[in-house]
Amino acid sequence: MAAGMNKYVKYGLVLLLSIGLILFTQEIKLLKYPESTPVTALTIYGLVSLWFFSMIGIFISDQMQRVRIKVIRDFPILGWVSITSLVFCLLSDFFVEAIQAVDFLSITTPILTFAGISVANRLVDLRKTSWKIAIVAIFVFTGTYVGSALLAQLGLFLAGN
Amino acid sequence: MKGNLLYLIAFALIVIFIAEMIGFQSLPIGGFTIGLLPLVFAIIITMVLGLGIFRKGFWKKVYSESNINFSSKYLIFIMLPLMARYGADVAPHLREILSIGWVFIIQELGNLGTVLIGLPIAIMLGLRREAIGATLGIGREGELAYISEKYTLESKEGRGVLSIYIIGTLFGAIFFSVFAPILLDLGIQIEALAMASGVGSGSMMSAASATLVATVPDMESTILAYASASQLLTSFLGTFTMVFLAVPIQRFMYKLMVRSEK
Structure with missing residues (x-):
């Protein structure tokens, strides 16, 4: 206790x-x-x-x-x-x-x-990751954000906002 | 031990002072204007001073093992008042949010963009099993747990997810704070960007929504309400989206792309 x-x-x-x-x-x-x-x-x-x-x-x-x-x-x-x-x-x-x-x-x-x-x-751990993964990371972060933003934009449009 | 913690707090006060005094800076790059907030300066200053080459003499007392451990162990608790603030932002907008609740749920599916966009790029660059870990999601705790359970973190898949985790931890907040206003310039509605900010990581969401607030201050309450509602939803639905959608889609695309190569 x-x-x-x-x-x-x-x-x-x-x-x-x-x-x-x-x-x-x-x-x-x-x-x-x-x-x-x-x-x-x-x-x-x-x-x-x-x-x-x-x-x-x-x-x-x-x-x-x-x-x-x-x-x-x-x-x-x-x-x-x-x-x-x-x-x-x-x-x-x-x-x-x-x-x-x-x-x-x-x-x-x-x-x-x-x-x-x-x-x-x-x-220091950065050294363990390759430049390829760093490029992939940019697209992964872009992908989630743009994906959500576009769907939200479409949804808001359909909802009439 | 206690003495070292005082160094840490004094250091934090100084960094905050400098970051706030630099203030909000806008940087025109090409056709876009990038807004740099004090939070970006704060993370850059603390990261650069934390580099091994600086850690001598006095800095060694600030960046002592116990202080670094304190920061990573309690970061989540230091973040809690921010999360409590989000409650106050959602409350006045709750009815409006519920009325378009389905839009919030639909945009959750946008998180599959990590697989849809990330995986083809990764395969093109020649990554194979690493790509599975690296593109399942933005590599936060959920994906880390899933991959380590299924493949272990020592596997290639594990290395992929760990790399994304590290890159996200280091640069995620900076990336989103720069990237969010660019999409605004490209014509995406501020409400949509606010919703999209709930990516599932506290610091990335704060950075994305903070920079939107700084760009369109009149919309502050709506931006924060939408961002935090979407963040909450990601905490609830994230695991389901990953297990029932991201994983099967990824498996299907991976087989298709890797086989067609041979």
Whole structure:
């Protein structure tokens, strides 16, 4: 039990770091672009909501590991967090307003900062892949994106949007 | 250990500061304009400084084993507030999204484009069994699990999927942030591109949708709502699309192309 608690304290702290960095990023962005999303009391409530929904999502994901259906066990934490947040936001508009007071692009910069650091040891692995696969990769990424975009375009057209 | 983590956090603050100060830059290339967001600068700075040749003295403390492990182990948790933000973006648009729910489901099939476009190219370049792993999908966790279960990661198929995984991890976000606005220039609707952004990888989806938001700021809420709804759908349906459609189609095309060569 103690170990279990400890785990959640750790997640809580990492999430605190994450929302702290978002706030920092939004402040810096305001220095550069004073007309971007201002930091207000609502922003702080928004960040707290994000922290809170993330924790609930982690908890749900943990609990779901006991479910027998594989698709549910494999459903990513990221998905549970979005669903948790969606449910709360449908229940009260306050959460929507507060969370939207957090600048979207300011959320993305810290994430990609850590993404860049996390791959530091993988750069060496690049040598193991051939240039042929690198070319294939470009077409694979293009394929999924263009494929979806064209079908979506067609669908929206048929739906009359 | 704790001291090293402080170096990491201080370093992150500095990188964010620099990236945000560079801000949003647009780069005209040929007939297209490529928008570079702070997130692109952040990932480039951290990747370049992480190269082996820089990892001496002070940088060794920032890029210590424990810090790199911390970043990769907890990246997903650092990403969670973003996922929570998506809930708030979908909520006000939920009715609209459900009314065109079938469009969201149809565009999921677009993910088969990895096989339809990628496989012929791979075969043409002379790849064989590697091509199976490399073109099944964009090489995220789902494909990795499937291939390693069926062929093991040491096999040629395994090497193919691992290569895509590595390339995607390193360059996926940068690729999508540059590529998405190009398609906008080519005349594809912003709503369609937003839906397509739900490719199944958190950082690639963020990069694709972020760059669309920066290009068409007035549509921010719609873009984020569509992108995240589609991402959620990919998390649910991705495995099914792969097992029941991508795998059989790939097998059929592979046999057809490799046999006709002989």
